[in-house]
Amino acid sequence: MAYIDAKEIKKSYKVGQIEINALNGVDFTINKGEFVVILGPSGAGKTTLLNILGGMDELTSGSIIIDEVIINKKKEKTLTQYRREDVGFVFQNYNLIQNLTALENVELATQISPNAKRPKDVLKIVGLSDRMNNFPAQLSGGEQQRVAIARAVAKNPKLLLCDEPTGALDTNTGKTVLLLLKQLAKEEQMTVIVITHNQVIAELADRVIRIVNGKVFSQVTQEPKDIKDIAW
Numbered sequence: 001m002a003y004i005d006a007k008e009i010k011k012s013y014k015v016g017q018i019e020i021n022a023l024n025g026v027d028f029t030i031n032k033g034e035f036v037v038i039l040g041p042s043g044a045g046k047t048t049l050l051n052i053l054g055g056m057d058e059l060t061s062g063s064i065i066i067d068e069v070i071i072n073k074k075k076e077k078t079l080t081q082y083r084r085e086d087v088g089f090v091f092q093n094y095n096l097i098q099n100l101t102a103l104e105n106v107e108l109a110t111q112i113s114p115n116a117k118r119p120k121d122v123l124k125i126v127g128l129s130d131r132m133n134n135f136p137a138q139l140s141g142g143e144q145q146r147v148a149i150a151r152a153v154a155k156n157p158k159l160l161l162c163d164e165p166t167g168a169l170d171t172n173t174g175k176t177v178l179l180l181l182k183q184l185a186k187e188e189q190m191t192v193i194v195i196t197h198n199q200v201i202a203e204l205a206d207r208v209i210r211i212v213n214g215k216v217f218s219q220v221t222q223e224p225k226d227i228k229d230i231a232w
């Protein structure tokens with residue numbers, strides 16, 4: 001059985017009299033521990049899909065099963081628990097708290113999670129042992145994104161959702177971040193989903209789901225390329 005099974009998911013927003021169909025019947029499956037890229041042009045529905053997978057938005061119709069649980073039928077309380085415990089988020093702009101150190105940013109996230117890893121251990125995994133006591137402003141963009149990844153991973157989530165995680169980084173720094181995400185998928189058996197409009201990043205994925213106009217245009221599993229063989 002697939003780890004994530006999305007069936008015929010639809011999401012529409014009503015803006016005044018107009019109905020916008022952000023997702024218009026999306027089907028896909030994802031296995032545990034896969035590194036998945038969801039690819040699509042601007043407005044395709046990627047963020048909408050990520051918000052639904054993260055339990056932050058509701059479906060209009062269809063169903064999503066994650067780890068044998070139908071998440072779109074969850075009550076608000078269990079959904080809150082799902083968001084806190086099972087899902088980690090990484091955003092394009094890191095979203096770190098500026099007046100807390102790297103370590104404190106990670107610690108803060110672990111406080112609301114019962115299965116949390118030790119913040120110092122996770123900062124070591126992302127290669128920032130010696131920068132733990134720095135504030136975000138004292139770190140480079142790539143380092144800040146690694147803190148944000150540590151913060152997401154410290155919760156010990158089953159699913160890591162990343163929205164354009166390399167969007168604000170240069171190619172080499174972006175590659176370091178992607179390599180880290182790939183390692184986490186492999187070594188921690190964490191299912192990692194990256195959404196991006198950058199086609200090159202898709203070459204690193206085990207599975208590529210291409211979304212166009214709120215529909216799955218294609219879904220392929222593939223042998224991922226080595227990170228040193230790609231550039232953008």
Ligand SMILES: Nc1ncnc2c1ncn2[C@@H]1O[C@H](COP(=O)(O)OP(=O)(O)OP(=O)(O)O)[C@@H](O)[C@H]1O
Binds near residue numbers: 040042
């Ligand atoms: N809260 C909302 N209210 C109304 N319309 C929305 C809302 N959220 C998204 N949309 C619309 O749904 C469609 C899909 O948007 P979405 O943000 O998911 O696309 P995207 O693929 O993430 O695009 P981008 O790469 O530009 O972020 C767009 O037409 C957008 O305007």
